[in-house]
Amino acid sequence: MEKGHSGSLPERVLKWIAGLGGQPVHVREIRRLPGSTSCSLYQVRLEDGAQSQDAVVRLYDNERWLSQEPDLAAHESEALIRSGLGRVSSPKLLGVDNDGRACGLPAVLMTMLPGEVILKPQDMHSWLGGLAEALAEVHAVPAGDFPWTHFSYTDIDALEPPVWTSRTDSWGKAVSFVKNSWPQYEPRFIHRDYHPANVLWLGDAVSGIVDWPNACRGPAGADVGHCRLNLAQLYGVEAADAFLQAYIDHAGASFTYHPYWDLLSLFDGLCDGPPQVYGGWAAFGMTGLTDRIVTERIERYQASLMKRLGGQQE
Structure with a gap:
């Protein structure tokens, strides 16, 4: 057996792989x-x-x-x-x-799917459209009786404004909304960890979606919100908003936007502590981000969500 120089696997794993097929x-x-x-x-x-x-x-x-x-x-x-x-x-x-x-x-x-992760697209508009179209195709898969169901990663009842923000009033309103406004939704098959580092590309077309251990039946908005949170941290609010519009265009009548899922996804993304640069981004060439930049972008993103919420409640 030849082993590559950049990794190794335990012998028992190799033995398991070798015995999976009908022949060695x-x-x-x-x-x-x-x-x-x-x-x-x-x-x-x-x-x-x-x-x-x-x-x-x-x-x-x-x-x-x-x-x-x-x-x-x-x-x-x-x-x-x-x-x-x-x-x-x-x-x-x-x-x-x-x-x-x-x-x-x-x-x-x-x-193994063909393609590569792209975090610095040459055409941001087309790239966001491809992300949105691929996600709409995920949500078109029949959810049926898939046994795993959506749950929040954060304890909603224990939510409080984050200690690192100076905008405690705005975050307090977001906390109150998330605690008291759980909306009805039609269960879809969702990826539950959909973001740019889990999408592969060949040229300017999506070639595959990877990393499925969190998939479940749940609200399409949870996937949309999680991806928007990642886009807001990587590129800013404008990219997150452009993705949302592209997803609405591709999903059509099957999707009704509700800011609740964006806000819950935001709190889910912060459940382990203050904002920080996701470690996987650098592996795909996205360098230059700092915890401070990510924190500032999250603050602007949260403000944009509260503006959307205010418009919906008028």
């Missing part, structure tokens, strides 16, 4: 993939006789995450199967070790 599969190359901040991802080159293919193996080695959601491997594998029911370009499931009995850790093996 050889792992010829291994490369750790950049950008993953929650668990370990590896690209592997699989050879089966005269054929070869690139695949991705995810090892769920984040103890905190596993303690909160011990069914992560099963969750992702079912999400990959469900996403395949629509027009979404998502990885195909090749194998799953739900409880880690074979690999030592829960693991998922899936096909």
